[in-house]
Every structure is written in C-alpha cells, then in structure tokens.
Amino acid sequence: MKMKTVRIIALRQDRKRLLEHLQDSGLVQIAKSESSRKGFDRVNVSSQMQVFERNVELTEQALKILDNASPEKAGMLASFKGRREIDPDEIGVIASKAKKVIEACTRIVELDKKCSDNAAEQIRIKTQLAQLESWQSLDIPLNTTGTKSTAVFIGSFPQQFSEEELKVALASENPKLEFELEIQHSEPNATNVVVFAPKSQKAMAEDALRALGFARPMSPTHKIPKEKAELLRSQRQKLSDETMQAKEEIAKFAEMREEIKSTQDYFRIRSDKYNVINHLDHSRHVFIIEGYIPEEDCEKLETLCNRVATCTVEFNDAGEDAPVKLKNNKFAEPAQGILTMYASPGKTDIDPTPLLAFFFYFFFGMMFSDAGYGVLMIIATGLMIKIFKPDKKMRNNLKLFQYCGVSTTFWGLVFGSIFGDAPAAIYNMFTGSNAVMAHSISNMSDPTPALLPWPTIDPQKDALTLMIISIAFGLVHILVGMGCKFAVCIKQKDYAGAFFDTGLWMLMLIGFAVLAAGMIVSPILITVGAVIAIACAVGLILTQGRGKKGIVGKAIGGVASLYDITSYISDLLSYSRLLALGLTTGVMAQVFNMLATMMGTSIAGFIFFILIFLVGHLINIGLNALGAYVHTMRLQYVEMFSKFYEGGGKEFEPFTLNSKYIKIQEDK
Amino acid sequence: MNGIFFAILGAAIATVLAGIGSAKGVGSAAQTAMGVLSEDSSMFGKMLVLTLLPGTQGLYGFIVGFLILVSSGVLSGAADVTLAQGFAYAGASLAIGFGGLFSGIAQGKAAVSGIAMTAKDEKNFSKGMVSVTLVEIYALLAFIVSLLVVIQIPNLVG
Numbered sequence: 001m002k003m004k005t006v007r008i009i010a011l012r013q014d015r016k017r018l019l020e021h022l023q024d025s026g027l028v029q030i031a032k033s034e035s036s037r038k039g040f041d042r043v044n045v046s047s048q049m050q051v052f053e054r055n056v057e058l059t060e061q062a063l064k065i066l067d068n069a070s071p072e073k074a075g076m077l078a079s080f081k082g083r084r085e086i087d088p089d090e091i092g093v094i095a096s097k098a099k100k101v102i103e104a105c106t107r108i109v110e111l112d113k114k115c116s117d118n119a120a121e122q123i124r125i126k127t128q129l130a131q132l133e134s135w136q137s138l139d140i141p142l143n144t145t146g147t148k149s150t151a152v153f154i155g156s157f158p159q160q161f162s163e164e165e166l167k168v169a170l171a172s173e174n175p176k177l178e179f180e181l182e183i184q185h186s187e188p189n190a191t192n193v194v195v196f197a198p199k200s201q202k203a204m205a206e207d208a209l210r211a212l213g214f215a216r217p218m219s220p221t222h223k224i225p226k227e228k229a230e231l232l233r234s235q236r237q238k239l240s241d242e243t244m245q246a247k248e249e250i251a252k253f254a255e256m257r258e259e260i261k262s263t264q265d266y267f268r269i270r271s272d273k274y275n276v277i278n279h280l281d282h283s284r285h286v287f288i289i290e291g292y293i294p295e296e297d298c299e300k301l302e303t304l305c306n307r308v309a310t311c312t313v314e315f316n317d318a319g320e321d322a323p324v325k326l327k328n329n330k331f332a333e334p335a336q337g338i339l340t341m342y343a344s345p346g347k348t349d350i351d352p353t354p355l356l357a358f359f360f361y362f363f364f365g366m367m368f369s370d371a372g373y374g375v376l377m378i379i380a381t382g383l384m385i386k387i388f389k390p391d392k393k394m395r396n397n398l399k400l401f402q403y404c405g406v407s408t409t410f411w412g413l414v415f416g417s418i419f420g421d422a423p424a425a426i427y428n429m430f431t432g433s434n435a436v437m438a439h440s441i442s443n444m445s446d447p448t449p450a451l452l453p454w455p456t457i458d459p460q461k462d463a464l465t466l467m468i469i470s471i472a473f474g475l476v477h478i479l480v481g482m483g484c485k486f487a488v489c490i491k492q493k494d495y496a497g498a499f500f501d502t503g504l505w506m507l508m509l510i511g512f513a514v515l516a517a518g519m520i521v522s523p524i525l526i527t528v529g530a531v532i533a534i535a536c537a538v539g540l541i542l543t544q545g546r547g548k549k550g551i552v553g554k555a556i557g558g559v560a561s562l563y564d565i566t567s568y569i570s571d572l573l574s575y576s577r578l579l580a581l582g583l584t585t586g587v588m589a590q591v592f593n594m595l596a597t598m599m600g601t602s603i604a605g606f607i608f609f610i611l612i613f614l615v616g617h618l619i620n621i622g623l624n625a626l627g628a629y630v631h632t633m634r635l636q637y638v639e640m641f642s643k644f645y646e647g648g649g650k651e652f653e654p655f656t657l658n659s660k661y662i663k664i665q666e667d668k
Numbered sequence: 669m670n671g672i673f674f675a676i677l678g679a680a681i682a683t684v685l686a687g688i689g690s691a692k693g694v695g696s697a698a699q700t701a702m703g704v705l706s707e708d709s710s711m712f713g714k715m716l717v718l719t720l721l722p723g724t725q726g727l728y729g730f731i732v733g734f735l736i737l738v739s740s741g742v743l744s745g746a747a748d749v750t751l752a753q754g755f756a757y758a759g760a761s762l763a764i765g766f767g768g769l770f771s772g773i774a775q776g777k778a779a780v781s782g783i784a785m786t787a788k789d790e791k792n793f794s795k796g797m798v799s800v801t802l803v804e805i806y807a808l809l810a811f812i813v814s815l816l817v818v819i820q821i822p823n824l825v826g
Contacts, residue, residue, distance in 0.1 A: 460815075460816075460819055463816055577805060577808075579812075580805070580808050580809060580812050581808065583812055583815070584808060584811065584812070587731065587815060588727075588731060591731045591734055591735065594734075594738065595734075619727075623724055623727075626797075626801060627801065627804060627808075630797075630798050630801040630802070630804075631801075631805070633798065634802070
C-alpha cells in the first residue's frame with residue numbers, strides 16, 4: 001500500500017488530546033528521531049514514564065503471584081480468546097480506580113515477599129533444630145564454660161567414640177590431665193560430649209581436646225537445649241501461621257484480577273504515550289509530530305486532527321525506506337502472517353500474498369487430503385472464531401486453517417478419503433462385504449462395490465500418476481515465481497534481466513514440460529518441446545556471459561549458466577513431497593481403521609472401535625497437519641520465494657493501543 | 669518351504685529398528701525437556717510437542733510392520749507366503765527400518781537443540797518446531813518406499 005509522510009504541527013495545549021486520539025485511531029507510525037532540530041527542544045517526561053513502567057511491572061508481578069496462589073480457571077483454548085472490549089468511557093473508570101489497584105498490587109507483592117522470607121526463616125530454624133536434636137538430654141545451657149573450680153567443655157568430635165575409647169584417647173594425649181566426661185550422643189562420624197576438668201588445667205585440657213578434633217557447637221545459646229528447641233518450634237509454628245494468613249489474603253485479591261489487568265493496560269498505554277512525547281520536538285507554543293501514514297488514511301487523519309486540536313497537517317510522498325503495510329482481500333489476508341514470518345516485502349518487491357495464499361491453501365489441502373479432517377477443520381476454526389472472538393492476528397491464523405480445510409476437503413474427495421477409508425471399513429464391519437471407497441482412475445472396471453460414485457486418484461495405487469501431477473503443479477508454482485521475477489525486472493526497466501535471465505529459463509522449462517507431455521501424447525510435441533528447449537539453451541549461452549569481458553569469458557559464462565538446470569531439477573523433485581505427505585495421511589488413517597475394526601461387532605468390539613478410532617485419528621490429524629503446514633511453508637519459502645522475493649522491508653507499526661487485555665470499541 | 673519366517677522377520681525389522689530410532693530420539697529430547705521443565709513448568713505443552721516430534725518414525729515402522737502382517741496373512745491365521753515373497757517382505761522392511769533408525773536419532777538431536785532454543789526464548793518455539801520437522805521428510809520417504817513395495821508384493825512375486 002502506498003505510504004505518505006505526514007507532519008502535524010499543533011498547539012502544546014492540545015498535546016494530550018491529540019496524542020490520545022492518535023493512539024486510539026492507530027493511523028500513524030510516529031518517527032522517533034534521537035535529537036531535536038534547531039530552535040526546538042525536547043520535553044523530558046522520562047520520570048513519569050518510569051513511574052508508569054514500574055506500575056506495569058508491579059501489576060505483572062502481582063498477577064503472577066495471583067496465578068500461583070489461585071490459578072485462573074481457563075480452558076485449554078483460552079489463548080485463542082481476544083482482548084476484552086471496553087467502552088471508551090470505561091478508561092476514565094479504570095483511571096480513577098488505578099490508585100486503589102496499585103495499592104492492592106503493592107500489598108500482594110509485600111505479602112508474597114513475606115511468604116518467601118518466612119520460608120527461608122523456617123529452613124534456618126529447621127537446621128538449628130536438627131543440631132539441637134543431639135543435645136536433648138543435656139540439662140545445662142550449651143554455652144556453659146565452667147563453674148568456680150571446674151572448666152566445662154561442651155562440643156563434639158568428628159568420629160565415633162565410646163566413653164572408654166574417649167577416655168583412653170584423652171589420657172594418651174596428655175597423661176597428666178585430670179578429667180571426667182559424659183557422652184551425650186554418638187553416631188558414626190560424630191560424638192557429642194561434655195568434658196569436665198579442674199580450672200587449673202583448662203589450657204591443658206583445651207590443647208588435648210583440640211588435638212582430637214574437638215569443636216564447640218555452631219550456635220551456642222544460654223538456654224538449656226530442650227527449652228531452646230521448644231522456643232524454636234513455637235517460632236516455626238508462628239511463621240507458618242503467618243504464611244497461611246498471607247496466602248489467604250493473597251487469595252482474596254483474586255477477584256480483583258480483571259481490574260488489575262485493565263489497570264496494567266492503562267499504564268502500558270500511558271507509558272507508550274509518554275515515550276512518544278519524549279521524542280517530539282517542542283517550541284514554546286507548538287509541537288511537531290512526524291511519521292508515516294498509508295495514503296488511504298490521510299483524509300481520515302486530517303479530519304480527526306482538525307476536530308480535536310488546532311493544528312496544520314501536511315502530507316508528502318514517502319521515500320523508498322518507508323515502512324510497508326500490506327493490504328489484501330479477504331481471501332489472501334490470512335496468508336500475510338506466513339509472508340511476514342519470512343520477511344516483509346522490500347522496496348523492489350511486489351506483494352506476493354495473493355499468490356502465496358492460493359498455493360498455500362492448495363498444497364496444504366493436497367498434503368493433508370482427507371475430506372473428514374477438512375470438514376473438521378472448517379467447523380472447529382469456525383466455532384473458535386465465533387465463540388472466542390479472537391484478535392485480528394489469531395483470527396487470521398484460524399481463517400488460514402479454515403481455507404486450508406476447504407482445500408483439504410476438496411483433495412480428500414479427489415483422493416477418495418474420508419477419515420481414511422472409514423465409511424467402507426465400517427460398512428464392511430457390519431455387512432461383512434468387501435466394498436472399497438471408490439474406484440481409482442486406473443482401475444475403473446473393478447467389480448467390487450464402491451461407496452463413492454466418482455473415479456478417484458488413489459495415492460497408493462496411482463502413486464506414479466500422482467507423482468507426475470505433483471511435479472506438474474510444482475512446475476506451475478515455480479513458473480509463477482519466475483513470472484513474478486519477470487514482472488519485478490520489467491518494473492525496474494531491467495529488460496535484459498527480464499527476458500534473458502528469467503524469460504529464457506521459463507521458456508526452457510515450458511519446453512521440457514511440452515517434451516515430457518509429448519512422450520505420452522504424441523511424438524510431434526516431443527519435437528516441439530525439444531526445439532524450444534534447445535533454442536532457449538542457445539539463447540542462454542549467448543546472453544548469460546554478457547557481464548564478462550572478452551569472447552572467451554562470455555562463452556564460458558554462457559555455458560556455465562546451463563549448469564543451473566540442476567537446481568531447477570532438484571526444485572521440481574522437491575514437489576514429490578506433495579505425494580509423500582498425501583499418501584501418508586491416507587495410509588495411516590486406513591491402518592487405524594483396520595486396527596479399530598479388528599475386534600468385530602460385539603459390544604466390546606464396538607467400544608474398542610470407538611476408542612481406537614478416536615485416538616488413532618487424533619494422532620493422525622496432529623502429525624499430518626503439522627507436517628502439511630511445515631512442508632507447504634517450505635515449498636513457498638525455498639522453492640518459490642527464492643525465485644524472486646528479496647524481502648527486507650520494515651513493517652508498518654502504527655502508534656496505537658498496544659494493550660494485552662483490553663481494547664477500546666471503535667465508535668460506530 | 670514357505671516364507672512366513674522372513675515375512676515376520678520383515679515386520680520385526682520395520683517395527684524394531686524404527687522403534688529404536690524413535691526411542692533414542694524421544695528419550696534424549698525428553699531428558700532435555702525435563703531439565704527445562706524443572707525450571708519452568710509452564711512450558712509443558714511446547715516441550716511435549718518438541719519431544720514427540722522424533723516419535724513418528726516408530727509409528728511409521730509399526731504401520732509397515734502391521735501391513736506386512738496383514739498382507740502376508742499372518743494376522744488372519746491363513747498365511748500363504750512363498751519363499752520369494754518372504755524375502756521381498758524382509759527387503760521392503762529395510763527402508764523404514766534403517767531410515768527410521770537414523771532419522772529418529774538425528775531428529776532427536778535437532779529436537780534437543782530446539783528445546784534449548786525454546787527454553788531461552790519461548791518465541792523461538794515455532795522456528796524450532798519447523799526446523800525439527802524438516803528431518804521428518806527422510807523418514808517419510810523411507811516409509812513410502814517400504815509401503816509401496818509391501819502393498820504390491822502379493823501381486824509382484826509369485
């Protein structure tokens with residue numbers, strides 16, 4: 001779509017109103033330059049912006065906490081749901097409640113922090129309790145060092161001792177030492193012990209003990225261990241009560257979820273607006289907005305601006321580096337997502353979306369190729385669009401699959417496949433006959449009864465026919481891609497490129513196609529095709545070296561270019577995947593039908609049938625829909641786009657309500 | 669001497685070799701996925717998809733194996749397989765057997781990288797999925813070769 005640049009000059013007093021309306025309408029992409037022009041200044045509103053951003057973060061955090069505390073009851077399909085539509089007036093209500101909501105969010109975050117702090121504290125208490133466990137029988141405080149005449153050592157050794165062993169060990173360390181000891185607790189690698197010694201020998205005792213690896217407890221207290229443990233336990237109880245209360249309080253906030261979401265969007269929108277203000281040029285009385293706008297929206301913008309502000313609006317032709325906005329009819333629009341996933345069209349590109357859309361639907365259908373699955377796709381996507389009212393992007397994705405579903409149904413009927421051969425399998429299961437779905441074109445005289453009255457192409461029996469058809473479609477696809485290249489070259493007045501580089505190759509491929517067709521139809525076509533192909537080859541040899549210097553260089557360049565034929569052949573063979581994926585869908589469906597009908601018509605058999613049928617076809621749909629999607633995309637990207645598409649354009653990103661949960665109803 | 673043994677051998681080759689490929693692929697993908705899930709369990713759905721992608725080879729192998737059992741009549745208890753047909757079944761099973769074995773392992777490696785990429789940024793999921801699925805085509809081609817031969821064997825070889 002053609003782009004214009006726009007410059008709006010307006011009075012500063014109208015700034016808020018004008019920007020709000022621009023944001024609501026989403027018409028303009030505002031250019032953000034880093035420095036201001038001469039005579040103008042920037043207004044710094046970063047601090048307000050930071051406040052808004054902090055609020056957005058706060059609400060995000062609060063929502064996450066709420067989701068953990070009381071998960072939102074959301075179905076599996078909730079992600080298809082569009083943003084909630086609100087009245088323009090509701091923004092005011094949200095704004096007035098914002099302060100309250102932010103307070104609530106602050107409280108939620110506080111409570112959550114308390115919970116995690118408590119959890120850390122509880123772990124600390126737990127380790128302390130574990131340490132005290134082994135001192136339970138001790139009836140003096142852990143930090144006792146002695147009485148008037150006796151030194152007391154409380155601590156542990158890093159190995160297991162019995163009383164006897166320890167006494168021997170200490171005595172051998174220092175035979176002069178007089179001591180008494182009491183073992184409190186002993187286990188492998190640790191012995192808790194209380195040692196008494198005369199005060200006069202304190203230093204001596206300490207040395208002897210240290211030599212054996214004696215260590216005092218990690219956290220000595222002045223309380224008797226038992227009492228200390230009691231205290232810790234009650235502390236722990238208190239903490240867990242507090243946590244419980246905090247969690248309950250958080251859960252109570254769950255009903256504010258919707259309000260929090262709206263508020264988050266409110267701040268997000270405001271922060272976007274202030275970000276734009278930061279990049280606008282201001283003088284004392286006026287300010288300037290510059291940006292891009294699609295040509296068709298110019299008038300709309302002008303009336304809008306004049307309605308809400310005192311301003312002048314100028315339009316100019318946009319240069320080549322203008323952003324790209326794609327516009328397509330209803331049929332092609334869903335495929336825009338596929339195009340932009342690859343790249344937005346660059347400045348020399350034509351918009352290939354309509355062609356892409358057609359071939360995407362067509363090839364997807366051929367690969368998925370089952371009427372039953374196709375109808376399911378149409379119904380499922382239709383229902384989702386109706387029930388969830390998704391946003392534009394999701395809506396387009398669903399539409400894409402709806403159109404693909406139509407094509408899938410068509411190809412399913414051509415291949416004679418409805419949930420594989422389910423109708424025939426079920427019919428045979430009950431009647432015991434051996435009917436088939438349909439007769440294939442190669443075997444019309446087959447006497448077995450068929451359910452479908454028209455002749456079909458059976459991928460299993462007519463694999464070769466279908467392979468040829470696939471490659472023929474591939475040839476058309478590639479020729480269309482080269483046709484686009486031809487059009488692009490003509491548009492840029494590169495006639496040599498158009499006729500020699502692209503036109504000759506196209507003609508040559510057509511020549512080969514005629515030649516191949518001639519092998520089946522008539523020998524005259526073989527000659528015609530061969531003549532075309534040879535003429536083109538000569539033409540290529542004569543023209544492809546034109547960039548090179550000297551006759552030899554030109555000749556070598558020309559002949560070497562013929563080598564490109566290999567890449568065309570490999571491109572064409574790549575389309576055999578149309579056959580491959582189409583065949584797989586049908587065969588897998590058939591095998592599941594075969595498994596399902598194996599148990600016969602008893603009640604148990606019937607239940608078995610339903611179970612296997614459902615599970616089997618679900619697996620088949622999941623597997624093959626994914627395969628069809630990916631390989632269709634590959635055919636577009638690798639085989640077709642490589643012929644002409646440059647990409648590298650920037651997408652048009654208008655200044656708009658960039659919200660997550662709410663959107664404002666358009667005025668009607 | 670009839671060819672039942674070789675028909676059953678063919679069914680076994682198709683199912684077992686392709687199954688090993690898928691098991692290895694899914695196994696390594698699942699290990700990585702669980703590592704990611706231990707950090708962030710909300711990605712379960714995406715991880716599941718990436719983990720299951722190398723699982724198709726086993727299914728293809730099973731389908732070929734099943735069709736061999738049906739086509740040779742082993743399943744219906746009325747096997748009437750000549751020695752030549754038996755050899756043909758065994759030969760046909762080699763394509764999906766080895767194709768499934770190696771493509772399953774390769775796809776598993778790709779899936780592991782896809783999972784790592786998705787773990788870094790969830791937006792990469794669709795790109796990862798597309799790349800991993802590209803390996804699939806080679807298993808599919810092997811499957812189709814096996815399949816086309818197996819359904820023709822009763823007509824081909826006397």
